[in-house]
Amino acid sequence: xxxxxxxxxxxxxxxxxxxxxxxxxxxxxxxxxxxxxxxxxxxxxxxxxxxxxxxxxxxxxxxxxxxxxxxxxxxxxxxxxxxxxxxxxxxxxxxxxxxxxxxxxxxxxxxxxxxxxxxxxxxxxxxxxxxxxxxxxxxxxxxxxxxxxxxxxxxxxxxxxxxxxxxxxxxxxxxxxxxxxxxxxxxxxxxxxxxxxxxxxxxxxxxxxxxxxxxxxxxxxxxxxxxxxxxxxxxxxxxxxxxxxxxxxxxxxxxxxxxxxxxxxxxxxxxxxxxxxxxxxxxxxxxxxxxxxxxxxxxxxxxxxxxxxxxxxxxxxxxxxxxxx
Amino acid sequence: xxxxxxxxxxxxxxxxxxxxxxxxxxxxxxxxxxxxxxxxxxxxxxxxxxxxxxxxxxxxxxxxxxxxxxxxxxxxxxxxxxxxxxxxxxxxxxxxxxxxxxxxxxxxxxxxxxxxxxxxxxxxxxxxxxxxxxxxxxxxxxxxxxxxxxxxxxxxxxxxxxxxxxxxxxxxxxxxxxxxxxxxxxxxxxxxxxxxxxxxxxxxxxxxxxxxxxxxxxxxxxxxxxxxxxxxxxxxxxxxxxxxxxxxxxxxxxxxxxxxxxxxxxxxxxxxxxxxxxxxxxxxxxxxxxxxxxxxxxxxxxxxxxxxx
Numbered sequence: 001x002x003x004x005x006x007x008x009x010x011x012x013x014x015x016x017x018x019x020x021x022x023x024x025x026x027x028x029x030x031x032x033x034x035x036x037x038x039x040x041x042x043x044x045x046x047x048x049x050x051x052x053x054x055x056x057x058x059x060x061x062x063x064x065x066x067x068x069x070x071x072x073x074x075x076x077x078x079x080x081x082x083x084x085x086x087x088x089x090x091x092x093x094x095x096x097x098x099x100x101x102x103x104x105x106x107x108x109x110x111x112x113x114x115x116x117x118x119x120x121x122x123x124x125x126x127x128x129x130x131x132x133x134x135x136x137x138x139x140x141x142x143x144x145x146x147x148x149x150x151x152x153x154x155x156x157x158x159x160x161x162x163x164x165x166x167x168x169x170x171x172x173x174x175x176x177x178x179x180x181x182x183x184x185x186x187x188x189x190x191x192x193x194x195x196x197x198x199x200x201x202x203x204x205x206x207x208x209x210x211x212x213x214x215x216x217x218x219x220x221x222x223x224x225x226x227x228x229x230x231x232x233x234x235x236x237x238x239x240x241x242x243x244x245x246x247x248x249x250x251x252x253x254x255x256x257x258x259x260x261x262x263x264x265x266x267x268x269x270x271x272x273x274x275x276x277x278x279x280x281x282x283x284x285x286x287x288x289x290x291x292x293x294x295x296x297x298x299x300x301x302x303x304x305x306x307x308x309x310x311x312x313x314x315x316x317x318x319x320x321x322x323x324x325x
Numbered sequence: 326x327x328x329x330x331x332x333x334x335x336x337x338x339x340x341x342x343x344x345x346x347x348x349x350x351x352x353x354x355x356x357x358x359x360x361x362x363x364x365x366x367x368x369x370x371x372x373x374x375x376x377x378x379x380x381x382x383x384x385x386x387x388x389x390x391x392x393x394x395x396x397x398x399x400x401x402x403x404x405x406x407x408x409x410x411x412x413x414x415x416x417x418x419x420x421x422x423x424x425x426x427x428x429x430x431x432x433x434x435x436x437x438x439x440x441x442x443x444x445x446x447x448x449x450x451x452x453x454x455x456x457x458x459x460x461x462x463x464x465x466x467x468x469x470x471x472x473x474x475x476x477x478x479x480x481x482x483x484x485x486x487x488x489x490x491x492x493x494x495x496x497x498x499x500x501x502x503x504x505x506x507x508x509x510x511x512x513x514x515x516x517x518x519x520x521x522x523x524x525x526x527x528x529x530x531x532x533x534x535x536x537x538x539x540x541x542x543x544x545x546x547x548x549x550x551x552x553x554x555x556x557x558x559x560x561x562x563x564x565x566x567x568x569x570x571x572x573x574x575x576x577x578x579x580x581x582x583x584x585x586x587x588x589x590x591x592x593x594x595x596x597x598x599x600x601x602x603x604x605x606x607x608x609x610x611x612x613x614x615x616x617x618x619x620x621x622x623x624x625x626x627x628x629x630x631x632x633x634x
Binding site: 052058060102105108109111112113115116117119120121123124127128130131132133134241242245248249252256281282283284285287288289290291292295296 | 354360407410411414416417418420421422424425426427428429430431432433435436549553556557559560564603606607610611614615617618621622625626
């Protein structure tokens with residue numbers, strides 16, 4: 001239990017900070033909507049981390065799942081339905097179905113093929129979303145109102161929305177890590193390390209991977225539905241492949257192989273982007289090189305910073321003398 | 326009927342452009358196992374440089390010609406700065422680092438040239454007059470420039486085939502793709518070989534961009550669309566196979582172009598006009614990906630599985 005706390009100290013601190021943020025001077029509308037966006041993208045990043053770190057499936061089309069969720073909300077809104085009891089399950093189901101169908105094809109391949117195919121399917125979703133002229137096409141669609149729950153407009157309160165996102169983020173993290181620790185997750189992780197051996201033991205990796213892919217799609221669908229509510233606006237840019245790349249960056253920056261790292265990565269990137277874009281017009285001139293440098297030099301991601309600094313401290317002459325004594 | 330012919334020619338020439346980009350991508354992947362998302366950036370830079378130098382020199386052809394060495398140099402610089410450090414890394418790191426390169430270069434393009442599409446000079450005949458068109462069936466004129474691109478699509482693949490299959494450098498490339506350690510042990514500087522292949526691929530993509538500049542809008546992000554279609558081409562054709570890339574590129578080019586032109590009209594036979602336009606447009610943009618899914622369903626390794634799976 002103590003060990004658990006120690007390895008997850010950084011993400012737990014982040015979640016606590018998020019819970020305290022509204023009462024520490026970050027309670028204005030701007031800060032809350034920024035944090036909500038970070039938490040929602042964090043959910044999608046955790047589900048992507050389940051695929052990349054857990055199952056070894058490097059998907060470059062994850063934004064599409066989020067997009068399917070968001071566009072389901074929009075489609076219901078256009079049809080005059082904004083009841084959460086209908087809309088949210090539908091968004092999750094739609095994204096899961098999309099993941100199931102594209103996953104069934106993509107998972108027949110592996111390695112680079114898988115990266116390219118998920119990217120291609122993501123792009124397919126992007127173009128499809130752009131061609132729905134009844135849902136705004138390229139220009140996007142502005143929601144009339146946030147989703148209601150049994151007729152009550154509880155999502156309109158920014159503070160409620162903040163804590164809802166926080167609770168769901170914690171739940172997604174918990175659920176995904178329970179899943180990876182289960183027997184199901186063991187097969188996934190083993191198939192990532194050595195598919196031949198898994199086959200030899202008598203497991204077919206394919207159905208396990210497909211279920212994981214579908215589940216990750218469902219979580220991203222939830223994130224997409226929340227994101228549509230958070231910004232009250234949905235456009236095809238939500239599905240663009242740069243968004244998928246960003247999600248992947250969140251996972252890597254946080255640290256592959258650790259689900260909670262994805263939360264840190266999401267927070268770091270959303271805040272960094274916001275800060276840089278306020279500072280500079282061409283802020284990607286800084287963001288892009290930072291991305292490249294972090295890939296080249298930051299092995300193990302942010303989550304590895306604490307153990308690494310601890311290891312580095314141990315090498316310092318005065319601490320070493322202590323260790324010997 | 327003549328409409329279909331025109332669209333088929335347009336599709337062929339789009340396929341040729343796709344092939345020029347995909348060939349470099351496939352070569353780089355086949356030889357050094359590097360998945361390079363930033364390859365589309367080379368295509369974009371080729372178009373920008375050709376457009377700018379064309380306006381400068383007053384001749385489209387001079388601009389396009391000068392774009393080749395520039396694309397080569399940019400390729401060499403990027404290889405030295407970033408890609409060299411990625412050869413031994415996993416695909417995930419490669420995807421992310423090259424994604425970072427895309428963000429940087431596209432933003433730099435926006436900062437230098439602005440977000441608006443660039444003016445491109447019209448390609449002229451060698452005599453200086455307008456290039457005009459060539460009469461195809463029934464008095465229909467088809468632009469000569471577009472036919473020249475199709476001609477490039479005949480010459481470049483033959484040249485590539487000769488380079489890879491019949492020359493010493495090509496032999497080293499093929500050997501390096503399958504047995505890099507052995508080639509290095511025989512005294513070949515494998516790093517230099519990698520650099521050369523990479524720069525060559527970058528130049529091909531830049532060439533494609535220069536050729537495309539009078540036809541497609543020269544704007545930031547133009548490389549992304551092509552890059553993703555090239556991935557489809559490589560997946561359909563089989564990774565590392567130049568022959569597969571060629572056939573798949575033409576297939577994708579034809580399917581995409583004819584689908585976009587014909588589907589909305591074809592659907593009008595069964596749907597009312599506005600619904601036909603919308604579903605037609607949506608279906609047409611999905612067509613290539615559906616075809617890819619279909620082919621993969623039956624042949625997971627693509628039509629022509631290469632040396633490396």
